[in-house]
Amino acid sequence: MSARVTRKRSRPEDEDQELPPTKREPAQDTSSEDNNGGVAADGTGADRQPNHELAKERGGFWFEDGTVILVARNVEYRVYRGVLAELSSVFNSLFAKPRAFRNVPLDGVPTFPCPVVRVSDSPEDFQYLLRACFVHRMINLYEERNPSYYEISALIRLGDKYKITDLYSQSLNFLKHHFPSSFDSWVALPNFTPPGWDVSEAIGVVNLARMTGELSLLPPAFVTYICAKETAPGIVHGITREDGSQERLSPDDLIACFEGQAKLRTASVAAVLRTxxxxxxxxxxxxxxxxxxxxxxxxxxxxxxxxxxxxxxxxxxxxxxxxxxxxxxxxxxxxxxxxxxxxxxxxxxxxxxxxxxxxxxxxxxxxxxxx
Known part of the structure; x- marks a missing residue:
């Protein structure tokens, strides 16, 4: 019998709202960054010249009137410094430090000195943060759409890193809803996982529970994986994030899953017999x-x-x-x-x-x- 990973068919994911088209700077823009290149979030100089064209192709967050250029690896984003500074005390502190700058057009001024700030996040993760801030504007992020595991994971981690409280709390509350500690709440859910998620991504939920200290997420996350009948191979290899990095359980959590599976089955079979x-x-x-x-x-x-x-x-x-x-x-x-x-x-x-x-x-x- 195949593993039952859903209680009933889930509705398809809604499409993410897209940014309205924005006017891009010409590819042949001759404005240049100073010799220091971009500056990392820790204040160190950039180690390579960013690829401007890749930035525009990957992110789409390049506003012609943006007031800061953020660089995640080789991807750039030109956005609004004031919006991020208001949402995040960490960004506010970063922007307050002396920065390298690039002369770019702004409101008819051909040489606006735009600060350049390098961050240590992957472009895949960072794009979720920018979309939350500039597309969804932090309002009911998950009310009318189904986020992927990768989005939730990125926004919890970056919400914590950049101290964006609303971003962090909304994303964590989404996890608590789909991995509740209450039995009644858990059995009322139509699926073992949020819509569109793979059961293997419960591995990431376990790690997020450890990171955030929200340990009530652990039992339902383990149960989700155990219910999928995929414990042995999948849980050892872990999952691959969108940026190519691997995410695995700690040795202690691997032991908890393997030993807990046998104990849970024993207890549940005994419960059915008594019933x-x-x-x-x-x-x-x-x-x-x-x-x-x-x-x-x-x-x-x-x-x-x-x-x-x-x-x-x-x-x-x-x-x-x-x-x-x-x-x-x-x-x-x-x-x-x-x-x-x-x-x-x-x-x-x-x-x-x-x-x-x-x-x-x-x-x-x-x-x-x-x-």
Whole structure:
């Protein structure tokens, strides 16, 4: 049986909003940077001359009235210094330092001295930050579209690096929504992953949880990967980011995944067996018939071994039935449903213990809202 990685079909991703076309500087622009070249975010000189044409082809963030040139590796962006400085205290500090500059046209002035700042980020990551700031303008970044894992990862990391609080919090909240600590919230999601994501990208969610200290993301991220039946090969090799770099789990998290998978399967199988215990409801009026139906359902688990060992460890009881329903009386059916819910919640509550990880506050009621 193939791995079930979604609960139901996800809707297609919406297209990202594009920048309106902007007038570009001529390719033969003879304005030049001073001999120091670009300047890195740490204040060191650039080690090579940026490729202006590649910048315009890759990024598209080249405004004819931009007031700063940012250089990520060999890609340049001409944007608005004031916008970034207002959003980020880190950018504000960078722009306040003496910088190399390039004379560029601006509002009829042919030689505007435009500061040049080199950043250490990959162009792939940095472009997501610029799109959030200048296209989406930090307003409801993910309300009407489905971001990729790479976008969320980049914006959490760069939001933290550049202290752009809104960018960081919106991206982190997106992860918390799709990898919730609440059992009820998790089972209510239509998919094991956000729309358009590959299950292997749960590896990155684990690493983001470690980076941000949001450890409540760890159990659902591990469960997502375990549900995919791809634990052995994929989790060892990791995933490749858009810039070509590799992202892997730490040795401790690899151990947690492998050992936790076996423990979780053991606990979930035991929970299903207890669910179908042939004990009828106290209100049952057809005890003999209902006991037989429960025994038949229990025996029928033989035909669901693959689902028990490799499927969703939190599947409802009716997903293991050979027929469409239990065919017991309403009272007994309700009792089995209640047992199923309790058993599944109990396993969820044990997740950190089963995975061998410490998640402070797991299985505790949230504090009441302030009066």
């Amino acid at each position: 179908f215990n042939p004990t009828v409801s106290p209100e049952c009026k057809t005890i003999s018939a209902c006991k037989k139906r429960l025994r038949d359902a229990f025996v029928g688990l033989e035909y669901s071994v693959d689902d028990l060992l490799n499927g969703n460890p939190f599947a409802k009881y009716d997903e293991f039935l050979l027929e469409d329903d239990l065919d017991a009386c309403p009272s007994c059916t309700s009792t089995v449903s209640e047992r199923s819910l309790k058993e599944r919640k109990d396993v969820w509550d044990m997740l950190p213990e089963l995975l061998g990880i410490n998640v402070p506050g797991w299985n505790k009621d949230p504090p009441p809202p302030p009066a």
